[in-house]
Amino acid sequence: MDGFAKYLVRRLFQFFLVIFLGVSLAFVITKLSPVDPVEQSVSLMTNFGATDPRAVELMREALQELYGLKGSMIEQYLGFWGRVLQGDFGPSLSSFPTPVMSLIVSALPWTVGLLTLALIITWTLGNLLGALAGYYRNNTLLKLSGAAIMALHPVPAYIIGLVLLLAFGFIWPVLPISGGAQMNLQPAFSFDYIRSLILHGTLPALTLVLVGIGSWFISMRSLVSNIVTDDHVVYAELGGVSSSKIFSQYVARNALLPQLTGLALSLGNVFGGAVITEFLFNYPGVGRLLIQGIYRGDYSLVLGVTTMSIVAVAVAVFIIDLIYPLIDPRVRHG
Amino acid sequence: MFKILRDLLRYNREFAIGFVLTLGIFLFALAHFWAPMPDSAIYLLPPDMPPSAQYWFGTTSRGQDVLWQMSSAIWNTMLFGITVTILSRLLAVAVGMISGYLGGKWDEALMTLNDTMIALPNIPILLLVYFVMRDSMSWPVLAATAALLGWNYDARLIRSVTLSLRTREFTRHAVFAGMSVPQILIRQHLPYVMPVIFFTAMNNLIWAIGLEVTLSVLGFSDINRPTIGGMIYWANQHQAIIAGIWWWIAFPIVAIVLLFLGLFLLAISVNEYIDPRSRLSRMGV
Numbered sequence: 001m002d003g004f005a006k007y008l009v010r011r012l013f014q015f016f017l018v019i020f021l022g023v024s025l026a027f028v029i030t031k032l033s034p035v036d037p038v039e040q041s042v043s044l045m046t047n048f049g050a051t052d053p054r055a056v057e058l059m060r061e062a063l064q065e066l067y068g069l070k071g072s073m074i075e076q077y078l079g080f081w082g083r084v085l086q087g088d089f090g091p092s093l094s095s096f097p098t099p100v101m102s103l104i105v106s107a108l109p110w111t112v113g114l115l116t117l118a119l120i121i122t123w124t125l126g127n128l129l130g131a132l133a134g135y136y137r138n139n140t141l142l143k144l145s146g147a148a149i150m151a152l153h154p155v156p157a158y159i160i161g162l163v164l165l166l167a168f169g170f171i172w173p174v175l176p177i178s179g180g181a182q183m184n185l186q187p188a189f190s191f192d193y194i195r196s197l198i199l200h201g202t203l204p205a206l207t208l209v210l211v212g213i214g215s216w217f218i219s220m221r222s223l224v225s226n227i228v229t230d231d232h233v234v235y236a237e238l239g240g241v242s243s244s245k246i247f248s249q250y251v252a253r254n255a256l257l258p259q260l261t262g263l264a265l266s267l268g269n270v271f272g273g274a275v276i277t278e279f280l281f282n283y284p285g286v287g288r289l290l291i292q293g294i295y296r297g298d299y300s301l302v303l304g305v306t307t308m309s310i311v312a313v314a315v316a317v318f319i320i321d322l323i324y325p326l327i328d329p330r331v332r333h334g
Numbered sequence: 335m336f337k338i339l340r341d342l343l344r345y346n347r348e349f350a351i352g353f354v355l356t357l358g359i360f361l362f363a364l365a366h367f368w369a370p371m372p373d374s375a376i377y378l379l380p381p382d383m384p385p386s387a388q389y390w391f392g393t394t395s396r397g398q399d400v401l402w403q404m405s406s407a408i409w410n411t412m413l414f415g416i417t418v419t420i421l422s423r424l425l426a427v428a429v430g431m432i433s434g435y436l437g438g439k440w441d442e443a444l445m446t447l448n449d450t451m452i453a454l455p456n457i458p459i460l461l462l463v464y465f466v467m468r469d470s471m472s473w474p475v476l477a478a479t480a481a482l483l484g485w486n487y488d489a490r491l492i493r494s495v496t497l498s499l500r501t502r503e504f505t506r507h508a509v510f511a512g513m514s515v516p517q518i519l520i521r522q523h524l525p526y527v528m529p530v531i532f533f534t535a536m537n538n539l540i541w542a543i544g545l546e547v548t549l550s551v552l553g554f555s556d557i558n559r560p561t562i563g564g565m566i567y568w569a570n571q572h573q574a575i576i577a578g579i580w581w582w583i584a585f586p587i588v589a590i591v592l593l594f595l596g597l598f599l600l601a602i603s604v605n606e607y608i609d610p611r612s613r614l615s616r617m618g619v
Contacts, residue, residue, distance in 0.1 A: 017446065021451075029466055030462070030466050032466065033466030035470070040468075150598070153598065154544070154597065154598040155591055156547050158547065158551050158563075159547065159591065162583075162587065170575060264453075265452050267453070268456060269455075271457070272455055272456050275461075276548055276552075290461060291461070291552060294464070294465050302462060302465045305458065306458045306459065306462045310459075313453065314453055
């Protein structure tokens with residue numbers, strides 16, 4: 001238990017450090033700006049006609065209050081932390097007066113659902129194919145699928161998504177290309193609604209799977225082809241252990257450990273891909289919220305989504321770190 | 335150097351394909367220096383012309399020649415990628431080698447920072463940087479930001495190489511001969527780290543170009559400077575797909591996919607060349 005406790009303390013420290021540095025970074029970035037967010041919002045709002053100068057002055061005051069831009073730098077920094085901890089980023093300007101936080105909360109299940117599903121499929125399929133390709137190295141079918149997966153691997157999410165969108169939305173229009181579910185359906189546990197959810201999620205999820213699968217495939221294949229030459233595998237082969245047992249118990253299980261670490265490390269990137277994919281398919285998640293916030297110049301929304309996504313990714317990484325000892329006995333008993 | 339190149343071209347099919355693709359695209363991008371019109375000019379040509387003998391890849395709704403736009407666009411995109419790669423290599427090498435060689439407290443501090451940076455989601459941070467910079471966002475600022483976010487994986491890799499070099503005999507000789515730490519790192523260790531730097535540079539280049547495409551597709555860069563993503567951004571702005579101007583979007587996509595494929599093939603075959611184990615398994619030993 002001692003080894004596990006030590007592991008836990010270290011992971012917990014890392015977890016808090018990521019959040020601390022990430023939130024501080026978000027604060028520093030907003031301070032580096034040559035543009036004053038208050039002036040920007042004021043000009044955005046006064047665009048629609050002449051406004052009384054006194055009203056503008058009041059608006060300026062209110063916005064400074066709202067954005068937490070009053071007082072010295074340290075006061076602002078501490079105030080920012082207060083907002084993050086309370087989860088209160090003020091009302092969104094583009095959909096006034098809805099609070100930013102409730103926008104995020106209503107968008108979050110979409111992103112979490114899409115990402116979790118896509119990530120599980122990607123990780124399982126990529127590792128399985130990679131392990132098989134590393135173990136049965138002369139199989140033509142595996143070689144071909146490997147070549148296809150690797151050719152897709154370097155292409156950015158937007159391009160893959162765009163090609164899928166063109167293919168299944170315009171050239172052969174069989175799948176919906178926009179939104180999270182059919183507009184006229186009420187969210188319910190009905191067959192129609194769930195069917196519509198799945199159909200709408202197919203293309204975004206497929207994009208994320210195609211983008212992500214390559215790196216798992218490549219690293220798993222090279223891990224497995226290294227383990228195959230290890231002494232314990234050779235010994236098992238000589239001892240007459242069946243090849244399927246060698247594959248699952250002797251090879252794949254060992255190779256999965258670094259892949260789980262890799263899963264935790266890749267979450268930040270995967271989230272980035274999801275942001276782009278959601279925007280492309282108009283999927284009602286956090287990523288679309290962020291990009292819409294940028295287009296509309298909504299300061300509190302952009303800052304809120306960025307900060308919360310840093311925290312959310314850190315939490316997800318921490319959860320994976322907690323699963324790790326269940327699979328690696330060395331950490332458990334260390 | 336030339337002998338290695340010749341052998342790779344002759345015996346490694348992936349390298350040969352990757353080399354030809356990348357070289358072809360590079361030459362195509364180079365051609366923009368001889369373009370008949372400035373790449374920023376709009377409404378210079380009849381808009382929406384399909385591909386023809388006069389306009390090979392057609393013209394855009396903004397009256398630009400798709401062929402010459404693409405030439406400049408690929409050049410600018412590659413320039414961005416290479417800038418990010420060079421900057422982030424400097425960071426990765428500095429952090430990785432110092433961390434690996436000095437060890438102890440330095441190592442712990444630098445690697446904790448490293449692991450923390452890895453866990454931060456890049457895209458939201460880059461989007462926030464764009465959002466606060468707005469019109470003062472130029473491509474060098476974007477490149478510097480991307481470089482600051484793109485060094486961590488490779489710093490760890492370089493650290494592990496330096497870690498093993500530190501215990502080697504020649505390092506001890508160098509210490510006893512009175513060489514300073516920077517001297518040892520640069521004159522003794524750097525040559526061994528070079529292959530790793532080169533390999534990670536290829537992957538980083540692919541990542542950086544992908545980032546540039548992603549951001550400029552959304553319009554989050556200098557939209558008046560032609561880039562591959564920027565072309566798709568303008569095509570989307572003009573509803574090119576719905577209007578049936580497929581050539582405006584299809585050719586940039588094909589170009590970017592070919593470029594990625596070429597670079598990726600180069601990256602994996604160079605990695606194979608550097609790592610002898612995979613060469614052995616290729617020979618079937």
